[in-house]
Amino acid sequence: MESYTLFEYFHNELANWKGFGADKDEHISILEDIGYKVGISLCENMCKDRPRFKEEVDVLRFLCRDFWELCFRRSANSLKTDNAGTYVIQDSEFRTLTALSSGKQFLTDAPKFLAYPCGLLRGALFALTLNAHVTVEVTQIPAAKFKIDILRK
Amino acid sequence: MVVYNLYILGKNGQSLFYREWLREQSSNLSRDEEDKLMVGLLFSLSNFAKKMSSSPGTGVFKSFNTSKYKLHYWESPTGIKLVLNTSTDVEPCHDHLSTLYHHIFIQTVVKNPLVPLTEPINSSLFVTKLDAFIKQQTFFQD
Numbered sequence: 001m002e003s004y005t006l007f008e009y010f011h012n013e014l015a016n017w018k019g020f021g022a023d024k025d026e027h028i029s030i031l032e033d034i035g036y037k038v039g040i041s042l043c044e045n046m047c048k049d050r051p052r053f054k055e056e057v058d059v060l061r062f063l064c065r066d067f068w069e070l071c072f073r074r075s076a077n078s079l080k081t082d083n084a085g086t087y088v089i090q091d092s093e094f095r096t097l098t099a100l101s102s103g104k105q106f107l108t109d110a111p112k113f114l115a116y117p118c119g120l121l122r123g124a125l126f127a128l129t130l131n132a133h134v135t136v137e138v139t140q141i142p143a144a145k146f147k148i149d150i151l152r153k
Numbered sequence: 154m155v156v157y158n159l160y161i162l163g164k165n166g167q168s169l170f171y172r173e174w175l176r177e178q179s180s181n182l183s184r185d186e187e188d189k190l191m192v193g194l195l196f197s198l199s200n201f202a203k204k205m206s207s208s209p210g211t212g213v214f215k216s217f218n219t220s221k222y223k224l225h226y227w228e229s230p231t232g233i234k235l236v237l238n239t240s241t242d243v244e245p246c247h248d249h250l251s252t253l254y255h256h257i258f259i260q261t262v263v264k265n266p267l268v269p270l271t272e273p274i275n276s277s278l279f280v281t282k283l284d285a286f287i288k289q290q291t292f293f294q295d
Contacts, residue, residue: 016267099261101276
């Protein structure tokens with residue numbers, strides 16, 4: 001069994017765990033926090049043999065390709081930017097959502113399965129010295145749209 | 154060559170899923186009763202196959218034929234039972250059921266934590282994939 005499958009089942013249970021309490025927002029923010037810490041460490045590990053990134057957009061490209069490949073076993077579909085610190089990453093078959101449904105079923109439960117990935121991205125960006133705010137939008141499973149706002153000091 | 158219907162039964166005999174593509178005569182039993190009948194039959198046949206087998210301890214019930222239809226059966230080690238009824242001229246499709254389990258059931262039901270394995274399956278993705286899989290088999294005719 002490949003290692004991604006091990007993660008997949010573990011993450012499924014974690015995302016759906018009832019032990020976080022009834023407050024959905026708290027549930028999501030705990031998952032996001034966990035993802036954040038993991039993202040920082042993962043990124044440190046991944047980047048140890050790489051040269052420094054020249055520009056912000058290179059960091060985002062690295063996120064869309066290499067980081068996505070490591071965490072979700074595929075590359076994100078597209079990266080868009082408004083050149084003012086906001087980036088949109090689109091993935092038409094986001095890995096934590098593909099088994100749920102294809103369409104509108106379980107749409108209300110989708111945020112639980114996206115909290116940890118959002119945290120991963122935020123952590124990875126932090127490790128690469130970019131403070132960012134990561135949100136995600138899903139209108140049709142399994143397509144996910146991640147919005148990254150780089151916070152300037 | 155026609156596919157009539159499919160039953161998926163759980164470990165304790167509970168009904169997980171039923172789908173029919175062509176059924177000319179309904180049995181006038183409720184879903185529950187029909188599934189209980191099916192479970193009883195499968196249990197008896199599996200035991201029979203094991204007991205009457207020529208070498209001890211082996212003997213897996215795979216399918217039976219009647220004059221009108223053929224019933225194909227596949228059971229996972231965890232007790233999930235797949236039952237497919239087709240017309241009599243279809244080759245034994247033990248492998249097809251196994252593929253169905255590994256590539257469709259596992260990927261859409263087991264990997265989906267929002268669909269528990271103790272209740273009837275409520276995933277439209279599962280139904281879509283199952284339909285597509287069955288329809289693309291050579292023995293399916295519309």
